[in-house]
Amino acid sequence: MNPIIQQVTQDIRQRSLALRQAYVSRMQAQAEQGSTRASLSCGNLAHAVAACNSEQKGQLLDFTRVNVAIISAYNDMLSAHQPYASYPQQIKEILIKLGHSGQVAGGVPAMCDGVTQGQEGMDLSLYSRDLIAQSTAIGLSHQGFDACLLLGVCDKIAPGQLMGALAFGHLPTAFVPSGPMPSGISNQEKVAMRQQHAAGELGDQALQDIECKAYHAPGTCTFYGTANTNQLVFEAMGLMLPGSAFVPTNSNLRNKLTDKLASHMVSIALGSGDYRPLYRIVDEKCLVNGLVALMASGGSTNHTLHMIAIARSAGIILNWDDFAKLASCVPQLTRMYPNGPADINAFEQAGAVPCLMRLLAQRKLIHMDASTIYGTVSDYLKQACLEDNRISWVPVLASKDPAVIAADDQQFSNSGGLQVLAGNLGRAVIKTSALEASQRVITASARVFDSQHDVAEAYQKGEFNQDVVVVVRYNGPSANGMPELHKLMPVLANLQNKGFKVALVTDGRLSGASGKIPSAIHLNPETAKGGILSKLRDGDIIHLDANQGILDCRLTAQQLQQRESQADSKPDQHVGTGRELFSPFRRLISSAETGATVLFDSF
Incomplete structure (x- = not known):
């Protein structure tokens, strides 16, 4: 293991000892309650199962069966979240076949910076992350669940869901990706047109036509911004199935991965023999693996806020100095727009996160003994594929496109992004x-x-x-x-x-x-x-x-x-477009260097 990676991990562990132990003790106490449905009163349970059919009622009232909470960020305005419309039913059907059940525990708001950039609504964007964390916690507070699936992708949404889920860290929890949209016009062409428009050389309608060709279908945007950084980093942290982050939306492999994850949650629930609660997954090694992947991929600067807030939700203190130290020893190993011409679909075709993880493992830059929701970190060096319509994972041998993901003996820069x-x-x-x-x-x-x-x-x-x-x-x-x-x-x-x-x-x-x-x-x-x-x-x-x-x-x-x-x-600009409702956030929010959050009294 690289000595700087080791030292940063140790520094994080030492400064977080008291806070982390308090968090872990709280999660262990929650886990010791066993199936929380069993502690609900008859009236509580009647309300929880009232809308279910007779088969599901029987499963929910049988405390030996697993009930999976689904926290969804679905809406049909935003491309990355529109595919989630059908996911809850798909997940439930898989669970029912296995004799278990799933319920949509709650929805969370999902706003898009791409829609609100330059508009008044953008003033609410960062605040929405903490609101999403609170909404996730409210959904899980019904205490009727044995595991949790998070349906969310984009900028503040996925970090917020993870922060909220960590308050229920005794539950095994995983992300269910939705995948990127197909590539439209190149990102370079889109940016060139925007620059021409800013210079007065291109009209509004021509720019509109270009933008609609760039953003044109369900799925995440194809450039390497915050949404795709979320997916890359959370896969590297072992919070979703290996190789699942960037499988195309609505593809057969994407559907099979969703099925597989739903069934997998049963196998890691409390009492399963392979119990994998979220609090054991998200520790200092997991976080450092995520930060290393962030640096190696030249990911979004928003994660200097989000990763600190996520860590604090797990009783761990990260700081910007950790980022700087890791950047000094982690080379840049990918080139995706805006760091290069390729988009996220080209990254997937070149080998995606498993290929990047393999390069990091070769350089001894990641903790191979970190905990994951599936298998071990070694499994995250494998790419998902279909064989006879069944999922299998095959080792990634090398980058399939060294212009996008570096070859084994190459790198695009000596230091992180x-x-x-x-x-x-x-x-x-x-x-x-x-x-x-x-x-x-x-x-x-x-x-x-x-x-x-x-x-x-x-x-x-x-x-x-x-x-x-x-x-x-x-x-x-x-x-x-x-x-x-x-x-x-x-x-x-x-x-x-x-x-x-x-x-x-x-x-x-x-x-x-x-x-x-x-x-x-x-x-x-x-x-x-x-x-x-x-x-x-x-x-x-x-x-x-x-x-x-x-x-x-x-x-x-x-x-x-x-x-x-x-x-x-x-004059006061914080009235209108709902901004007046968030005045407590403006008063209470912490600094950017401590995660820009209202959820914690101190760091």
Whole structure:
């Protein structure tokens, strides 16, 4: 095992000892109750089975039978979750054949950043993760279940479901993926059209036609953003069946994998002889395996928030320094858009997560003795396939496309795709996997804005005509929910294409699609809580060095101390589109560096 991986794992374990033990003790106490249905009163049980047919009632009232909770993020507006419409019935039918049962324990909200980017609803996106965690817990609180299946994929949804399920960590729990949509137009063409539109060279209707060709069918978006990062990381953590994350939507193999997982949950339920509760799966080794896969794949920066919040839900303390240390020893082993031209379907065809896991195992970068919901970590080095219409898993021998997943003796970069920056402005994260060497260091004067819309307006007025570090402040978790600032990307890319050196510094976020713009995001402390960004002025010199991990303003400590903060002069923007209902979140939410969550009193 790589010594840095070992040390990071040990550091996490040591700093989490007390918190983790308290969590494990709580889960063990819940497990010792046995089948919680047996402890319900006659009236409780009557309510729980009232809507069932006579066969299912008999199974539910027989406490030796397994009842699987289904927590679904289905809606038919969002492509990644539309396929889930038929999953509950499919899962129930498999369980019934085995003499067991399943119930939809609850639904969770599923909003899409792709729909809300640049809109008021985006201010609720990050908050929705914690609400989803709470909704998952409410669904499971009926205490009638012996295992749990999570139907969710996208940005805040799958992390939120996992956080909620960890409150019921005595239940064996797994994710049921839905798969990616077929490839449409290339991601490069889509981005080029957006840049032309931002420059006024392409009309609205032409852009609409392009966007609808890119996003055109059920399934996840095909670029490697947060949704697909969720799937890759959670498979690497052993939270779904091996090789299942990116099997195409509605394919025969996808349907067979769903059947297999439903039946598998019976075999790992309490009393089965192979009991695999979620609390035993999600430990420091599991989390480190997920972080290593995140780094090696150049995944979404949103996971510097989500993985910390997930870990805390399991009584484990992760921090950004863990990310930085892992990035120093984990090479980048995949190239998917925006880190390269390929999409997630090309990744699946090249060998997908099992191929990546094999490369990581070769380099001794993952814990092969981590616990998983199926088999062992060695099984996660195998790809699922159909033989005589039955699932089998076959070892992945090598990348089938070394341009997408590196060959055995190759890598695309010596260090992971995420980095931590620090300096007199605070601490931030940056996605480096898509940056050229010439883009990793910039020293330039600042242009300071309070909104991404103000940046776009300044661009339209022709105000950018030199190297620039665009600063967008008051976009942190407590300011406005930390919306993704994707409206900036076409603008800044156009400036970069003109030959200017360009960077972004913000307390907001960008997800997995920052592309070739060096972007210091999630800056902590955020502006609304006394961050130094509140003291910056146009013309201040900012130095960003992604190689050395530096983010500085070229002002002395005395100069910064003498400056007054510029309070956000805009009127209250947190009313309308339901935002007024989330004012407690804005007051209570923790920093980006501690997961941007309202669910825990402290870290």
